[in-house]
Amino acid sequence: MSSHTIPHIVVIGGGFGGLAFCRNFPKGVARITLLDRTNHHLFQPLLYQVATAGLSVPDIAQPIRAIVADRSDITVLMDEVVRIDAPGKKVVGKSEELSFDYLVIAAGARTTYFGHPEWAQHAFGLKTIDDAVQIRRHILSAIERAELTEDLAERERLMTVVVVGGGPTGVELAGAFAELFLHTLKDDFRNVDPTKGRIILIESGPRLLNMFTPELADEAARQLQELGVEVKFNNLVKDIRHGSVVLPTETLLAETVVWGAGVEGSPIGATLGVPLSRGGKIKVEPDLSLPGHPDIFAIGDIVAMVDVKGTTIPGVAPAALQMGAHVAALVERSIVQGRRAGEVREPFVYWDKGTMATIGRSRAVAMAMGLQLTGWPAWMAWLVIHLMFLVGLRNKVSVVLSWMYSWFTYDRSSRVIYGVEPPAK
């Protein structure tokens, strides 16, 4: 199955970083094995739209095999990596063990509850397809139960959603929940009035969206409030229990709690024996290789780094794409030219093309090349850029149609409750 004369590259993770590496790495130079726990590449920036019933799963996910089907040099394996033996140059998965010449770790990040893992039982994270499908099932089922009950306090609790964290995930989720309640569901019930449902966004600091200017952050808060979202600043969550969120001065009763407050590096980082950041992310060298392991690289959300220009690299898709391309060039050069003693590799420099967050129909904020946009222009820019980066023509067409349909009808296409309730929740 393999030739021993050409080098073997193992890539862990089929997200933006891992796929960018594969795409930028030329055919015929090496044998690549791409490992992922799932069978799909996920377009995470639109995951909140699956959670809020606007898009369906295949709209934002594509089989990794299909994406690289024309690359006979790439073998895709669906397996979960248990640990990495860096000195022995081996990746140990649940189903097999792989030796490598070069390793690219693009395993991403996962939700963290900042020292309160028990909150995971009561507050959904939003990192995977399963997370999004569970949130969707949960919120739609809660409203069905509200329609059935005659206990008014319970009805109010069932119709309350708390979103924790005022970053892009929290802001986008809160806006999308508000539109679901205000528009999509408004005529569907006889006993409850979905437009009276409460959406509460909790932020521990004094403002939303830290990566934006204060003006744009204020504008985002104003737009959310126009949609009826209650934004609570300077509120650190004290506890999350079944059906309630405890804040410093009040307790919110809510059936649905979504946690968008933080992520940490994938746990496989801890098996490497290299220094990690406080958030469990890998501290890489300026060229993205691991300290002491010039043939092992880390890219994307699993990386904690400040580049040579002093920019702290954010955990966003463009950073992962740029890192994947950078490492592809380095590994190719290393294989083709051979490594020379004392060689200094080109450092990675992040090019910030801009930042944007959407709040709802015609509501968004964006910052790019010194410009600040709000409302319609920001929203259009958001739409176009997200479509551009969505993998696959079919997904683009399907998402455009779903969005156009929602725009004209205020309906959302993916409101079907199904699936097995996970055992622990």
Add this chain to the structure above:
Amino acid sequence: MSSHTIPHIVVIGGGFGGLAFCRNFPKGVARITLLDRTNHHLFQPLLYQVATAGLSVPDIAQPIRAIVADRSDITVLMDEVVRIDAPGKKVVGKSEELSFDYLVIAAGARTTYFGHPEWAQHAFGLKTIDDAVQIRRHILSAIERAELTEDLAERERLMTVVVVGGGPTGVELAGAFAELFLHTLKDDFRNVDPTKGRIILIESGPRLLNMFTPELADEAARQLQELGVEVKFNNLVKDIRHGSVVLPTETLLAETVVWGAGVEGSPIGATLGVPLSRGGKIKVEPDLSLPGHPDIFAIGDIVAMVDVKGTTIPGVAPAALQMGAHVAALVERSIVQGRRAGEVREPFVYWDKGTMATIGRSRAVAMAMGLQLTGWPAWMAWLVIHLMFLVGLRNKVSVVLSWMYSWFTYDRSSRVIYGVEPPAK
């Protein structure tokens, strides 16, 4: 919330029958409560395409609330009916109890394993969205595991699918699995060759598709064999175990087993105290009312009846639609005109508009108005008619696009593995 002067109609089930009743029943004559275990109307004739990754869930399911949103006289409740108190005129659900003046039972059918409920653990049924999503996850995961293993016998077992039952469900599933293996997945793997996967269709009798003419049934078998499906006639399944199916003279090793061999009436029929057929279906009067209960009707797949012209009504969507319309007219007349002693109601007569089954791309059989169609013409007729009956413009557009996309690319759009493995399986 309700007036006591206008009659209350309870409808159990939001499938073809229940919705046809609601649509044909005029506004302003009564108050209707529509109960369903799920929140969606399901287009069951295309369920096998979700199971084989061709369509996504929202393509074939629509929230019942959205369908009747413009009918302020209809309240939709998501609840499971536990029993019906026919003499007391009450429906007892898990969450509430409803009194009715008229009751329409349209609760459908479920998979039955003919006295072997233990087979349900090892052989998937195909009646619900959850069934379809589980089959899809199972088959796609099996091939991923086949790609990982180096045990050749195990690889062959993982790549084998057994479909039990040569009716329309079995034939359509076997054809769709064959196309998934032959076309969609053919370039995606490096270690396994999906085109070598085995699809075996088991039929207990000497022919497929009993409702068709022998010529069309032979043609269907021939078309399946062209796709590489092994059709085994006169084979009664003796046992189904984990990973194997026992036939009279051989045992098939197969990771995926789908049961399309039979359905029985919903178990709520048994709580009525009226005679049931051998398959647990309700034996109704010629007007579709229950013996001794002129205000309670049963329609759709839960009914076992031979109409006054001697036709045994098949468990298909057109029969449910026609029954719903028939009962809507009877109930309306009864409410508007009042019931008269000795009144004889119009009997239900089934109008058979034709029968069709699809086998694959350009492969189908159809029988209508004395005509027999095969191949392209039958397939086009199948496409057009299924689209016509699919509820909702959005669903029609989405399904057409998915089909066009698959036609040109041989790809299937819904190949994402996700969801929680159900505990028992």
